[in-house]
Amino acid sequence: MLNEIDIAIIGGGNAGLTLAAQLAQQASPPRTLIIEPRTPEQRDCSWGLWAKAPQVKQLERAALGRWPRWQLIDHDQRVIHHSRDYSYLSLSAARYLQDCASRLREPVSLVQESVNSLQADGDQIRVETDKQCYRASQVYDSRPPKIIENGLRQHFLGWHIQTNQPIAETDIATLMDFRVDQSRGLHFIYALPFSDHQMLVESTLISRQIEPKEWYQQAIEGWLQTNGIEVDLLLSEEVGVIPMDKLAEDHLQSPSTDHAQIASIGAASGAVRRSSGYAFQHIQQQMRALAAGIANGDRRVPAPIANRLTAMDNIFNGVLLSRPDLAVSLYMRMAKALNGDQFARFMLGQASTADWLRVIAAMPKMPFLRQLLHV
Ligand SMILES: Cc1cc2nc3c(=O)[nH]c(=O)nc-3n(C[C@H](O)[C@H](O)[C@H](O)COP(=O)(O)OP(=O)(O)OC[C@H]3O[C@@H](n4cnc5c(N)ncnc54)[C@H](O)[C@@H]3O)c2cc1C
Structure with a gap:
């Protein structure tokens, strides 16, 4: 049987379920089907972002924590930001996705x-799943992309832990603590205190090569020890790889990628920012x-x-790769050049010209000029 849908x-990840929940709220929603093999619980992880008060409110059901201050640390300094307009927020992906799913209503389901395959079928697209077939006039495909071989990635392993002693400074999110082994690429610890006895600690590496699990685990153990934090209970472990490079030409798993009725989202x-992995x-x-x-x-998908x-991010990544000795200082200089509001705007891709000028002025000129000429 072929089921007809629009x-x-x-x-049904971040993009798919967000879109579906929004379509479901419209006055006359199109007949929409989200096809997703896994439950939200099977895909749980934490998503960090900067948000203003109205969006913080909107996302509060999925929030694991919210911080008015955040910091970047290296061996020489600690840059602490405080923002008037933005908070740093951590969401449970599972709770966010469940919330979106709870807002679906007919004809959005x-x-x-x-999905196994997509094929053009007259003026429709035939969507074949492991259970049945559908015919749709438009397909939005959010299956994870492939990136170019040997591409730059952000890869990490994180522990959600319960601590023996109370955690200090629970109002500060540590975005990057670079005081860890830098021999395998740009490496930092990301630490979010969810309460005075619970936190997420992630060892994150920006490089082309994924390391064995034990490597990240040892980095976390070392950081906890240095900071005098004793683990009472390991509540969960999360791992992830985020592409920070070009997507492979054939990244869509569909054979008809040039078909206007099949678009990726x-x-x-x-949608992943190449210099930071935020998406x-x-x-x-x-x-x-x-x-x-x-x-x-x-029905066209906006960029x-x-x-x-993206061009600026590519130049930044080019310097990161060609001058690994400068990598930590690039992030520290950027953080130092901006205040909290400016930094949040910068990370959100909403930097003003003045913000950009501040960052450019703070960067070492020759490596960037060389990279620019190289590009
Ligand atoms: C572990 C992790 C942590 C991240 N943390 C952050 C963060 O802190 N902040 C931030 O801004 N960004 C973060 N990102 C990047 C980005 O925000 C997320 O990857 C986000 O989930 C991307 O949303 P998406 O909808 O494009 O893809 P996804 O959320 O990955 O959704 C794609 C969906 O396609 C489904 N799928 C796969 N194959 C099939 C198939 N054959 N048929 C049907 N469905 C299929 C998958 O099950 C999945 O649910 C993170 C990424 C990862 C992997």
Whole structure:
């Protein structure tokens, strides 16, 4: 049997379920099906982002923690930011996805199936899953992208722990503590205190090569020891790899990638910021704009990140790779050049010209000029 639908969304992750929840709120939603094989619990991890008060409120059901201050640390200094407008927020991916799913209503629905293939079928797309077939006039594909071979990645392992003693400074999120082994690439500890006895500690590496699990675990143990934090209980472990490079030409798993009725969304459409790995807010903006477009009869997917910004990020990454000796100082200089509001805007891809000028002025000129000439 072929089920006729208007829109098939492949993958009910951040992009897919955000889009579906927004379509479900519209006055006359299109017949939409989200096809996702896994439950939110199976995909739980923490998503960090900067948000202003109204969005913090909107996301509060999924929030694991919120911090008015954040810091970057190296052997010489500690840069602490405080923002008037933004908080740093950590969300439970599972809770966020459950919340989106709870807002779906007919004719927008979710099925637990896995897409095997997409094929053009007249003026429709035939979507074949492990259980059945659908015909849709539009497909939005959010299946995770492949990146180019040997591409730059951000990879990490994190522990959610309960501590023996109370944690100090629970109002500060540590975004990057560089006082760890730098021999395998740019390495830092990301630490979020969720309460005075619970925190997430992640060892994050920006490099081309994934290390064995034990490498990250040892880095976490070393950092905990240095900071006098004793683990009472390991509550959960999370691992992840985020692409920070070009997507492979054939990254869409569909054979008809040139078909206008099949478009990628979310990370698969290039929504991950290449210099930082942050994607949540870019995906939110892309899905808001797409849902508004669909309501007005325009099904094209807006670019998640401006080309100009991606070009700047590529130059930054080029310097990172060609001058690993400067890598830590690039992030520290950037953090030092900006205040909390400016830094949050910068990380969100909303930096003003003045913010950019501050960052450019703080960077070492020759490596960037060389990279620019190289590009
Ligand atoms: C562990 C981790 C932590 C991250 N942390 C942050 C963070 O702190 N801040 C931030 O801004 N960004 C973060 N990111 C980057 C980005 O925000 C997330 O990757 C985000 O989930 C991307 O959303 P998406 O919808 O594009 O992809 P996903 O959320 O990955 O959704 C894709 C979906 O496709 C489904 N799928 C796969 N195969 C099939 C199939 N055959 N049929 C149907 N469905 C299929 C998958 O199950 C998945 O649910 C993180 C990424 C990872 C991996």
